[in-house]
Amino acid sequence: MSAPHDQGSSSLSLEALTQLLETIFLRHGTSSEVARVLAANCAGAERDGAHSHGVFRMPGYVSTLQSGWVNGHAVPQVEDVAPGFVRVDAGNGFAQPALAAARPLLMEKARHAGIAVLAIRNSHHFAALWPDVEPFADEGLVALSVVNSMTCVVPHGADRPLFGTNPIAFAAPRANAAPIVFDLATSAIAHGDVQIAARKGEKLPAGMGVDSLGQPTQDPKAILEGGALLPFGGHKGSALSMMVELLAAALTGGNFSFEFDWSNHPGAKTPWTGQLLIVIDPDKAAGQSFAQRSEELVRQMHGVGLKRLPGDRRHLQRSRSMAQGIALDEQTLRQLREMAGESIAQA
Numbered sequence: 001m002s003a004p005h006d007q008g009s010s011s012l013s014l015e016a017l018t019q020l021l022e023t024i025f026l027r028h029g030t031s032s033e034v035a036r037v038l039a040a041n042c043a044g045a046e047r048d049g050a051h052s053h054g055v056f057r058m059p060g061y062v063s064t065l066q067s068g069w070v071n072g073h074a075v076p077q078v079e080d081v082a083p084g085f086v087r088v089d090a091g092n093g094f095a096q097p098a099l100a101a102a103r104p105l106l107m108e109k110a111r112h113a114g115i116a117v118l119a120i121r122n123s124h125h126f127a128a129l130w131p132d133v134e135p136f137a138d139e140g141l142v143a144l145s146v147v148n149s150m151t152c153v154v155p156h157g158a159d160r161p162l163f164g165t166n167p168i169a170f171a172a173p174r175a176n177a178a179p180i181v182f183d184l185a186t187s188a189i190a191h192g193d194v195q196i197a198a199r200k201g202e203k204l205p206a207g208m209g210v211d212s213l214g215q216p217t218q219d220p221k222a223i224l225e226g227g228a229l230l231p232f233g234g235h236k237g238s239a240l241s242m243m244v245e246l247l248a249a250a251l252t253g254g255n256f257s258f259e260f261d262w263s264n265h266p267g268a269k270t271p272w273t274g275q276l277l278i279v280i281d282p283d284k285a286a287g288q289s290f291a292q293r294s295e296e297l298v299r300q301m302h303g304v305g306l307k308r309l310p311g312d313r314r315h316l317q318r319s320r321s322m323a324q325g326i327a328l329d330e331q332t333l334r335q336l337r338e339m340a341g342e343s344i345a346q347a
């Protein structure tokens with residue numbers, strides 16, 4: 001799908017966009033619960049200007065569901081395995097409904113024990129990771145999550161790809177502002193952004209990827225067609241990516257990024273892996289107000305000249321979207337309406 005503002009655009013309210021996406025999910029073989037959770041997630045990403053994981057992903061969700069690769073009706077099985085540990089088998093379904101099903105138990109355990117871990121396996125994550133952690137910080141908790149994806153990143157010092165783009169997301173409460181949240185791929189660039197650059201015919205900055213011969217390239221098509229991505233920060237990002245494979249797959253019982261084979265499911269786009277979430281109740285740990293301490297850290301950071309915190313851009317875009325509506329170009333909106341089964345005349 002094209003990026004917004006390419007051409008004439010329309011604005012939709014968050015509710016209208018969520019409803020449209022929910023219709024698309026329902027029409028392509030999900031339960032109403034799965035449609036509800038995924039539509040809210042995807043519309044929220046678009047609202048916040050997270051374009052690589054907003055409505056751009058809808059054709060991929062649809063082709064994946066059509067391919068039979070993922071179970072859109074999966075009912076997650078939540079297991080209470082230890083005082084600080086919850087496990088979910090997502091049943092070859094999407095990760096977000098699995099998290100939604102486990103959330104009440106996870107929160108209860110984190111509040112009671114001070115820390116709780118959620119291990120999701122047998123799951124597909126095709127979205128941004130920050131929506132999985134931010135709501136915990138909104139409730140005064142600290143949350144960290146990792147998810148692995150599909151082989152497309154060359155480990156530092158290796159010749160061929162093995163890791164996924166493996167993001168890490170973190171959220172912590174502040175006393176006087178929205179939580180601090182960051183969410184970053186451990187690759188130099190997210191796979192979604194490479195696809196968007198390829199579609200727009202744009203060159204990438206240097207150092208993001210290699211072509212099919214392992215030579216550095218700034219051509220996104222060369223990366224997508226037989227090439228690969230590099231980790232961010234050389235050996236440091238590579239170590240973090242390895243950690244994500246261990247935590248999101250080995251620890252949860254999910255697949256490593258190199259372990260699933262979707263070649264018999266043309267159209268399948270969603271990595272079939274695992275996800276880990278750690279939730280901490282800071283009231284149990286610090287013995288002083290964590291949120292006030294966060295505030296002090298931010299104050300000091302601004303004091304040394306920092307202008308932008310991670311999450312600031314997203315929140316600015318969120319405010320704009322809530323005030324003016326979520327801007328979608330006409331072509332994107334037409335495609336979404338078609339996927340929803342609306343006739344063009346209706347649109």
Ligand SMILES: NC(=O)C1=CN([C@@H]2O[C@H](COP(=O)(O)OP(=O)(O)OC[C@H]3O[C@@H](n4cnc5c(N)ncnc54)[C@H](OP(=O)(O)O)[C@@H]3O)[C@@H](O)[C@H]2O)C=CC1
Nearest residue numbers: 127128129149165167182183184185190310311312313314
């Ligand atoms: N499901 C999956 O398997 C995968 C999902 N993804 C998703 O892709 C998305 C994009 O990842 P990625 O491209 O690495 O993200 P970016 O590099 O765009 O941003 C990473 C983080 O850094 C912040 N940031 C960016 N620029 C600055 C700056 N100049 N100063 C301060 N903070 C800054 C961002 O905040 P802000 O948002 O406010 O700009 C964000 O929190 C993520 O949401 C990730 O979860 C990626 C890989 C796999």
Ligand SMILES: O=C(O)C1=NCCCC1
Nearest residue numbers: 126127149165190191192
């Ligand atoms: O952008 C990425 O990188 C990915 N996003 C969704 C899942 C696959 C990898």
